[in-house]
Amino acid sequence: MRNTKNLNPLPNKNLKQSGSFGHAQSRPGGVSLTVTVLLAGSAIAALILASVSAPSMLPAAPIASTPMPATSPSPEVTLRSGLREVGLTPINMAAAGFSAQQVTSVIEAASAHLSTHGEAFRLGAAGVRTARQQFADLEALAQSGRASVAQLDALALAQSTLAQSTTSHAEAKAALLAAALDGIPPELSQTLATVRFHAAWEVPAQYKVVARSEADWLHLREALAESRIMAASGQAPSEGCTQFLGDADADAAVSNAKARLEAHSQAITDAWNTAAHGN
Numbered sequence: 039m040r041n042t043k044n045l046n047p048l049p050n051k052n053l054k055q056s057g058s059f060g061h062a063q064s065r066p067g068g069v070s071l072t073v074t075v076l077l078a079g080s081a082i083a084a085l086i087l088a089s090v091s092a093p094s095m096l097p098a099a100p101i102a103s104t105p106m107p108a109t110s111p112s113p114e115v116t117l118r119s120g121l122r123e124v125g126l127t128p129i130n131m132a133a134a135g136f137s138a139q140q141v142t143s144v145i146e147a148a149s150a151h152l153s154t155h156g157e158a159f160r161l162g163a164a165g166v167r168t169a170r171q172q173f174a175d176l177e178a179l180a181q182s183g184r185a186s187v188a189q190l191d192a193l194a195l196a197q198s199t200l201a202q203s204t205t206s207h208a209e210a211k212a213a214l215l216a217a218a219l220d221g222i223p224p225e226l227s228q229t230l231a232t233v234r235f236h237a238a239w240e241v242p243a244q245y246k247v248v249a250r251s252e253a254d255w256l257h258l259r260e261a262l263a264e265s266r267i268m269a270a271s272g273q274a275p276s277e278g279c280t281q282f283l284g285d286a287d288a289d290a291a292v293s294n295a296k297a298r299l300e301a302h303s304q305a306i307t308d309a310w311n312t313a314a315h316g317n
Contacts, residue, residue: 116156117149118314123163124211125234126218128307133243133295134230136222138302138309144218145313151217159214162207169200244295245286258286 111119121127126148131141152159176193179185185193219227229247236246239255241262250258261279268275275283286292 110157111160113149113153113156114315116160117145117152119163120152120156120159120214121145121148121218121314124215124218125230125237126215128310129243129299129303130230130233130237130246131310132299132303132306133247134233135226135295135298136230136306138305140222140226141306141309142313144222145310147220148214148218149313151214155210155213159207159210162203162210165203166200166207169196169203172196173200242296244292244299247291247295248289257282261286 110116126144128141131144136144173193173196176185176189176196179189180193219230232249233243233246236249236255239246239259241255241259245258261275261282264279265275265283268279274280287296
């Protein structure tokens, strides 16, 4: 007889193996179906987690803004703006010789007038500003040589609109002044008118109570600038500057206005602010 050995069989690679999610048959090449399932599940979980935690790549929908309703300024703002526009400022009224009581009376009368005509006055002022800007823009375009025929036609219309709106608002300002100065002595009103007329010259208010030629206004402005610069540097101004300013200050109207400003400017300002706030 031939002897035979009872050999232990080698493990069969094709036997079923247990996995975490059940049993799967191994495939040639050593890649387990179970591993494939596990890897696929992990990838899906990672994608889900990323989609939750990562910021969205889609642009956010724009949030519609709610337009704010247009509001008119308060009566106080309209009053103070109107007073300044017609030159009824504390410094002008102090230089002209108004008392604090007269300042209060003027502002109360202006407030009463604007309580009826304030909105029209405000719109008129805004219309002048808009027309002036439109005209300036079109004029600059025409001067550059880049204006079309339509824009040149619009320039002529803008000029006409500016003239009309300026005239209309000038009438509104005249009406406000007449109402505000009703009852004020004529000589006081005339002095104020002189100060207001010279408002564009950047010199102290006392010099605005008298009329001057344009050459004298320029000379006065230059002399004041020289005096200010020399004083800041500790030097004396030129003899011509000193003489010119001395003559200007010696004018009775100027010296009186300067005295009024030094004595009553603060009281006039306080009365103006109180009356303008209270109306």
